[in-house]
Amino acid sequence: MMEKIKIAQYWGAGCGGCDVALLDIEEKILGVAEIADIVFWPLAMDAKLKDVEAMPDGYITTTLYNGAVRNSENEYVAKLLRQKSKIVVAFGSCACFGGIPGLANITTSDDVLDYVYHKIPSMYNPEGTLPQPEYEAPEGELELPVLYDTVKTLDQVIDVDYFMPGCPPTVERINEFLDAVEKHIKEGSPLPPKGAVIASEKTLCDECPRRREYRQIERVYLPHEIPPGELDPELCLLDQGIICMGPATRAGCGAKCIQVNQPCRGCFGPTRAALDHGGSMLSALASVFKLSENETKLSEDQIIELMSQIRDPLGTFYEFTMPKGLIKRAVKEKGRGQT
Ligand code: SF4
Numbered sequence: 001m002m003e004k005i006k007i008a009q010y011w012g013a014g015c016g017g018c019d020v021a022l023l024d025i026e027e028k029i030l031g032v033a034e035i036a037d038i039v040f041w042p043l044a045m046d047a048k049l050k051d052v053e054a055m056p057d058g059y060i061t062t063t064l065y066n067g068a069v070r071n072s073e074n075e076y077v078a079k080l081l082r083q084k085s086k087i088v089v090a091f092g093s094c095a096c097f098g099g100i101p102g103l104a105n106i107t108t109s110d111d112v113l114d115y116v117y118h119k120i121p122s123m124y125n126p127e128g129t130l131p132q133p134e135y136e137a138p139e140g141e142l143e144l145p146v147l148y149d150t151v152k153t154l155d156q157v158i159d160v161d162y163f164m165p166g167c168p169p170t171v172e173r174i175n176e177f178l179d180a181v182e183k184h185i186k187e188g189s190p191l192p193p194k195g196a197v198i199a200s201e202k203t204l205c206d207e208c209p210r211r212r213e214y215r216q217i218e219r220v221y222l223p224h225e226i227p228p229g230e231l232d233p234e235l236c237l238l239d240q241g242i243i244c245m246g247p248a249t250r251a252g253c254g255a256k257c258i259q260v261n262q263p264c265r266g267c268f269g270p271t272r273a274a275l276d277h278g279g280s281m282l283s284a285l286a287s288v289f290k291l292s293e294n295e296t297k298l299s300e301d302q303i304i305e306l307m308s309q310i311r312d313p314l315g316t317f318y319e320f321t322m323p324k325g326l327i328k329r330a331v332k333e334k335g336r337g338q339t
């Protein structure tokens, strides 16, 4: 009888959606159970870190690590699972690019703690207590993971074999990877080359069913600002003034958001050719706004007016990829209170 492979799944700095996505593969999970034993999955089973520490190096066939690396525990577990695993997959946008937790790189961990424990209205904390990494309680010393100042991607901390983007990864891409592993185990077929991204090499616009007319837009809209019935369901959202990250984003999700009239927010990350997701989108926007020297019919004031209509530029252009971008984090000038 074929020896089963061993799978581990860990949840770093993320929302847990990636763990749930693995359950979304439905009956396919039976196929997984046929070829694999799950040896560590904190969300779904009672396994302790000391169990992983006791495993021989390389014991786990594949670790799916979701979430970014935000604190000392995330880093310790990432390094431990790397040591114990033959294959490590950065599973989901947080692990691949830092994801939404990575937006915290616009500020410092001190400012994050100050806001959460002192300023949000629902927090009752009259003594202004902050979490401490070590605390002497009557029962003994208690420890909490140390919150890092900078959110990191998984491959900024350990060597990663494969990247599966998506917030969370789609069922189709998870199945594609599991099928490849199953075929490798049962038939000896080769796995994807190291470093492969389990998605498409094209841009989302290439797989999007909408018609692009490359119109020059004069106003930027949020999706809800266009009254129902006035949004053309077959015309590109950018052509209708809605900022859609499709031109800069890797395909592979089946244009899920576009199919429900929502713009792409970029969860599959940049294409291989793009150094920086936000920069790549800004460059695409320049052509949508027709801002090149030869093309623009707009005055400087009109250009500033148009660009200023983009609310939350950081969240628009770097919602999932700030730690992986060229500018990985903001720098705080000490003493001036500026980030
Ligand atoms: S990639 Fe999305 S679904 Fe997965 S942990 Fe991060 S925020 Fe959650």
Ligand code: SF4
Pocket (backbone or CB within 6 Å): 204, 205, 206, 208, 209, 210, 211, 212, 235, 236, 237, 238, 239, 244, 245, 246, 247, 258, 263, 264
């Ligand atoms: S910009 Fe968005 S809506 Fe337009 S073609 Fe690309 S993915 Fe589709």
Ligand code: SF4
Pocket (backbone or CB within 6 Å): 166, 167, 204, 249, 250, 253, 254, 255, 256, 257, 258, 263, 264, 265, 266, 267, 268, 269
């Ligand atoms: S359309 Fe964009 S944001 Fe939506 S699932 Fe696809 S890549 Fe992610």
